[in-house]
Amino acid sequence: MIKSDEEFDNRGQKITFLGAILFTLVGAYLIFLFSLQVINGSEYKNRATLVSQRTTTIQAKRGEIFDRNADLPLVLNVDSFAISLNPALVPKELLPGVFQKLSAALGIEYAEIEKKVPTSVYSVYQAIEIRSGISLEVVSYIAERIQDFPGVTWESKPIRSYVETGSISHVLGYVGNITQDELQVLYNQGYSLKSILGKSGLEKQYDLFLRGKDGTRFRTVDVKGRNVDSDVRMEIPPELGKDLVLTIDQKIQKLAEKALGPRMGSVVILKPATGEILALVSYPFFDPNKFYTSEANKEFNRLTTDPQYPFLNRAIQSTYPPASTFKIIMSAAILGEKVYDPMTYLLCTGKFELGDRTFKDHVQYGHGPVNLAAALAESCNIYYYTMGQKYLGVDRITEYARKFGLGQATGIDLPNEVEGLVPTPKWKERNLNYPWLGGDTVNISIGQGYLAVTPIQMANVVSMVVNDGKVYRPHLIKEIRNPVTGQAEEEIRPELLYDVQFNDKVLSELRDDMRGVIVHGTAKEVMLQRAVKIAGKTGTGEDGAKGSSNHSWFVAYGPYDDVPNQDKIVVVVQVEKGNEWEWWAPKAADLIFQGVFANQTYEEVVESLHPWYLKDQ
């Protein structure tokens, strides 16, 4: 095992032994080096590329939104900058001074900067965004005094600018940074932690079109993540977001917005022949531009705690009892089911007795003898109580209500539409644990009780009457455009939602009766405009006490004349109870019809009509 001591006394042997050990080791190291570099080299090469290449996203420009004439931009992207601070580039003792100057230049609290750049990151080589939405002026101010702002950088970060605010905000919606929850759902659709996405309205509904496709920039970085300068930069260019052209006519939208005025409620104006929505107003509304300022959080808190729910798009997200506007559907049922001769008169005494309950008309001593046309024109409750309770029955009423699209979403291209409710005896037993009573049928006959509809559904009801049983899906997008060429890439075709076959003459009779409402009925008093002949139905929510707690409805279409359906429009105005009671819905609709058909602005309408009810204003 161990050589004897004498054996190694020979010098030459010892030197050879020493040399042999060292050369063997050198050889072994070279073999190992060869296997590392040549045999396994490619694996390490991949690893080296991986570790030194980073990717950054190049944000795609979000699509812009235009109104139906494609001349007025409603939403744009504005150049704006984000100011960042890289604390590692600033000597620690100078940081408070830089904070101070940034606070003054950007107009934010010193403490807020301190919160964004805590002591723990002072030596981290990473730009921390201090604030976005900075104007070019502020950036130039900083750039000119860059020696006072060590470590401060800026980058272009376009923000959404809503050129038109007001009621259109409910339609357009707004964008914001993606949340963790949203990312979990949307990850597979190509969203990332840095995505900005639509939070409501069309921005949300058409986000996939608007957002385009972010590009990628590959860059080589060093160990601290700093860019390593090199001329060759790989890039996958971003794909621009598509532009949207709305069916909304901004002039009509403004007109409707002003006609509704500062009253909680909504207006829907659409073309029954196609389902194109010309205006969709909901009051109150919000100003999304404020979400991209330093006041964003405050504004958000104010809006979400506002008891008037300004984020609610009342035209599609609020339900109300349809009140007397439901009598349109009742009339269609009476005519369609032929349960009572429309020409036969029924005596309205102002009272309808059912068991021990007495239901009253809004005219204390009754309308006297009324036939169907008169009942609709005068909105005689007693007539419809009788028809509903004695001749139609709850099943046929609800069948017709559903035929007209109540209780079902219209499928408008906006998120979070609600369905409303058409109550049935089964529904009541299941949900309220109480049997359906005769009184319930009486209530539903005049659109009260558990019946709940959205204004957009009522617009569809009128559309069906105008359009001979056909209802097209209400929609807001006319076409999706290529932002570069301006060519339409996709045109939205009208989509038939309902096609109900009524017995002949049912709908034409109904149209005549609705014309009666305007000419000699409940709406006569307030109809001032002579620009177009219209037909419609008023509605007054009579749930609860009289006075200020009435909903006010007016559903109508025009022209009543025998013109192509293409030229007709449907107008639905709903004003919530809680507003000062002034029976505003028919008045607003009157102003709208004048504006649309005389091609006038709201101000011009007021000028030309001199409405008596606005005299004192």
Next chain:
Amino acid sequence: MEKSKSIFSIDLVLLLSTIALMLIGVLFIYSSGANSPHPFEEKRFEYIRQIVWMTLGIILLIVFSLADYNILKEMSFYIYIFFMVILLLTLFFGKVVNGSKSWFGFLGFGIQPSEFSKIATILFLARFCHDNRSRLKEIQYFLLALTIILVPMALILRQPDLGTALVFIPVFLVITFLAGARPRHLFFLLLTLSLVIFLTIATAYAVNKGTAEDSIFDLFVDYYLFGIVSLSLLIIGVLGFFGFRKYKVQVFYWITYFSTILLVSFAATFALRFVLKGYQISRLILFLDPSIDPKGDGWNLTQAITAVGSGGFWGKGFLQGTQSQNKFVPMQSTDFIFSIVAEEWGFIGGLIIFGLFSLILLRSLSIMSQVKDKFAIYTIGGILGMFFTHVFVNIGMTMGIMPITGIPLHFLSYGGSSLIAGALAIGIVLNIHQRRFRV
């Protein structure tokens, strides 16, 4: 012989190999600092300093090759004592760099005395072995020789600089082996040292992975267990010793021999767990699993290995190494200089480095076989031991097969002390070469 005095008798291969290594070093120190992000960062100018040191080193090399090495031989004791004092002073007045108090400043210069103390120790140990070569087979003299290296080792360990301290052991083994120490003594030392290193690393690894308690390495964690095992080894050793005294049977000798190896290495392993600081232990085991410390030294190691591996056969080209130029490899101009050579010049670069060191080895061995003076043979042997320990440990660390000990690669690594100490050593070899025929 008159011829040997001539300047032309200088060993050109040895000299040129050394200068070539130094130039490659300057080249890659330049490369490692060339792309520093800050234009005035110190790293950018490291190569200029290295050129200054290289020049100084070559001048000293020439000076040392000209003056008679006999002066060194005669003065070796005083040189040794001088550097031991400096090492001692360094412990008190030294400057802390990279966690160890290894820098000593005087007259505005800063040096690492440990680098020079290696040469001083080699000279004195060679002198001691030369003077006592007939008695070196005796255990007393062998232990006395061992003391010569234990003094600087202890002082350097205190800094603490484990890597540099360990270099003394191969130096000692080579010199005493050449001087005719008994193989059983050398084997004892070699086996003990290997066991200590193996057990220390294996125990630390087991502790880190949480498996120590169920394994044999619990021995160095559990006081009680360690006590029992040590005591039994001690008893076996003592019994063997008396058995050998009484019966003169070889078996008893070897029983004592091996039980002492085990006892000493066990005790040293156990003691090292208290001497070594946590970061030192973790650096020792990182090469087994860099993910133990994925952000610190483990990261460094992974990046260095990646740099070497991605170099391929021909390399990425000078100044083109992505890992190196983008600063993924830390301490690249000093400890990890080989990684940038291997990345940018590939396997060919590695071949050149090993080739140049092999030329130095070949020439040194050749001089050793020609020289009559025993002191000269031992000195060259010690110098080879020093150089190649650095080569294998440093390059092995870069390739991930040796623990991270932070010892430089002579001539290539950035740093004046190791460069000049290396130059002095080569100067001494050249000096011996010129006087090789002197008896």
